[in-house]
Amino acid sequence: DKYTVAFLGLGHMGGPMAVNLVKAGYAVAGFDVVPAALDAATASGVPVAAGAVEAVSGADVVLTMFPSGRHVLDAYRGREGQPGLLAAAKPGTMFLDCSTINVDEAREAASLAIDAGHRSVDAPVSGGVVGAEAGTLTFMVGGDAADFEAVRPLLDIMGKRVVHCGAHGAGQAAKICNNLILGVSMIAVSEAFVLGEKLGLSHQALFDVASAASGQCWALTTNCPVPGPVPTSPANRGYQPGFAGALMAKDLSLAVNALNSTGVAARMGPLAAEIYGTFAAGEGAGRDFSGIITDIRDMSGR
Ligand code: NAD
Secondary structure (H helix, E strand, O other): OOOEEEEEOOOOOHHHHHHHHHHOOOEEEEEOOOHHHHHHHHHOOOOEOOOHHHHHHOOOEEEEOOOOHHHHHHHHHOOOOOOOHHHHOOOOOEEEEOOOOOHHHHHHHHHHHHHOOOEEEEOOEEOHHHHHHHOOEEEEEEOOHHHHHHHHHHHHHHEEEEEEEEOOOHHHHHHHHHHHHHHHHHHHHHHHHHHHHHOOOOHHHHHHHHOOOOOOOHHHHOOOOOOOOOOOOHHHHOOOOOOEHHHHHHHHHHHHHHHHHHOOOOOHHHHHHHHHHHHHHOHHHHOEHHHHHHHHHHOOOO
């Protein structure tokens, strides 16, 4: 038997994810606070409810896909006289949050849900809007083994890879640790290409060496920040995302929060967060994060 899913947050990611659940035969009750998102959902065949409480009251699973942890915690608890989702749901409901939020917030959301008599899983994603549409997202899941097994069939429809990372918050932890590696490595690859340019080394020569040597990494071999060596990388289409600078800046700021709260003696992570913060304060917000190379080149003179 398939769950009834309340799908809250029908934005860039949530919209197409909800479509895939409907196509797979799940009963979905969607809701978003923005009317245009509701209209788009209706147009793509996702049934929408009159409000969040209406969506949640008949649901077995409450899936949230919100911008930040503040939105998740406020919605769970309710605010400004609005009833919270935890109070509106029937006992034992699965609260499945797929938003990217702080690890501490994910743990808080889980204890709120469990204290209210529900179940909870954090399952942030990577793969972007393209992955959401194609149903090829990667889900990084935090929660009990039994709850992981319970949500797995649902995640398998929206994604191609579903990894149980550990207890509550571990999904968020895996996501920000991965993106910390990615943010730092993209800056390193970009600095190396600009240095190569200054030294008269061709992009292709540097790529041919580093891609088969110890400099090899995803930022180089899949998302190469210069056009040419990897024809499918965003550099070949004017840095259209891809993975937008705004999202990299967001994820790195979550990583910095976690670095600070755990006391890790990190230096590269906070620096990468600062670099991407500047990038995303301008046109970089909507460009692929590999466009950071143009900032580095521009600041390097002629
Ligand atoms: P988005 O802003 O397009 O969508 C979020 C939606 O949530 C909005 O439509 C907003 O109106 C709605 N919302 C907010 N509060 C609500 C509430 N209380 N009730 C109902 N709806 C509410 O954002 P997105 O790009 O879809 O991203 C969603 C999450 O996924 C973010 O946490 C983001 O970091 C993460 N993420 C995004 C991408 C991407 O490529 N866009 C990739 C991986 C992860």
